[in-house]
Amino acid sequence: MALGIIATIEAQPDQIEFVEQTLKDVVPPSRQDEGCEYYTLTRDRENERVFVMVEQWRDREALDAHLASEHYKQMAMTLENRIAQMAVREYDVLT
Amino acid sequence: MALGIIATIEAQPDQIEFVEQTLKDVVPPSRQDEGCEYYTLTRDRENERVFVMVEQWRDREALDAHLASEHYKQMAMTLENRIAQMAVREYDVLT
Numbered sequence: 765m766a767l768g769i770i771a772t773i774e775a776q777p778d779q780i781e782f783v784e785q786t787l788k789d790v791v792p793p794s795r796q797d798e799g800c801e802y803y804t805l806t807r808d809r810e811n812e813r814v815f816v817m818v819e820q821w822r823d824r825e826a827l828d829a830h831l832a833s834e835h836y837k838q839m840a841m842t843l844e845n846r847i848a849q850m851a852v853r854e855y856d857v858l859t
Numbered sequence: 860m861a862l863g864i865i866a867t868i869e870a871q872p873d874q875i876e877f878v879e880q881t882l883k884d885v886v887p888p889s890r891q892d893e894g895c896e897y898y899t900l901t902r903d904r905e906n907e908r909v910f911v912m913v914e915q916w917r918d919r920e921a922l923d924a925h926l927a928s929e930h931y932k933q934m935a936m937t938l939e940n941r942i943a944q945m946a947v948r949e950y951d952v953l954t
Contacts, residue, residue, distance in 0.1 A: 768901040768913065770865065784953070791954040802897060804915065806863040806950035816950055818863065818913055820899065855901035855911055858879070859886040 768855035769819035779846040799826020863950035864914040874941040888930040894921020
C-alpha cells in the first residue's frame with residue numbers, strides 16, 4: 765500500500781525565506797527518488813511561517829531510501845536551527 | 860498559482876466503513892473534474908476514524924467548479940450525519 769506523508773514545518777519568524785528556499789531545493793531531487801509518486805511544497809494560506817510538504821511514496825522502502833538520501837539529510841541539517849517545529853504524519857493511501 | 864487542499868474528515872465511531880466508501884466513491888469523478896491535478900484519499904495510520912483527502916487544483920475557479928459539482932454535493936449530503944467533524948485547509952502550491 766502506498767504511503768502518504770504530510771510534513772508541517774514552521775519557520776522561525778526571521779527565517780521564512782531561507783526555509784522556503786531550502787524546502788524548494790529538496791523537491792526536484794526528491795521527485796527523482798525511486799518510488800516517489802507525489803512530492804509538493806505548499807504554504808498555509810493563513811500563516812506564512814507554515815509550510816506543508818505533501819508526499820506519496822510507493823511503499824515504506826521507498827520512503828526510507830529517501831530519508832537516507834544526501835539531499836534529504838542535507839536539508840534536515842540546514843533547517844536545524846531555523847525552524848520552530850516540524851510534525852510528520854503518515855497516512856495509508858486508499859485510492 | 861495552484862491550490863492545495865487538505866480535508867480532514869473524522870467518521871462517527873459506527874460509520875467508519877460507510878464514510879470510507881462514500882469518500883472512495885467521490886475520487887474517480889473528482890479526478891475527472893477540469894483542473895484537478897491530484898486527488899487522493901488517505902487514512903491516518905494512528906486513527907482509523909480519520910480520513911484525509913489530499914487535493915491539488917489548477918486554480919480557485921477549478922476548485923469552485925468541483926465544489927458545485929453533483930458528485931461533491933451528493934457526497935457532502937450523504938456524509939452529513941455520519942461524520943464527527945471535517946476541517947478543510949487551503950495551501951498555496953509553491954513547486
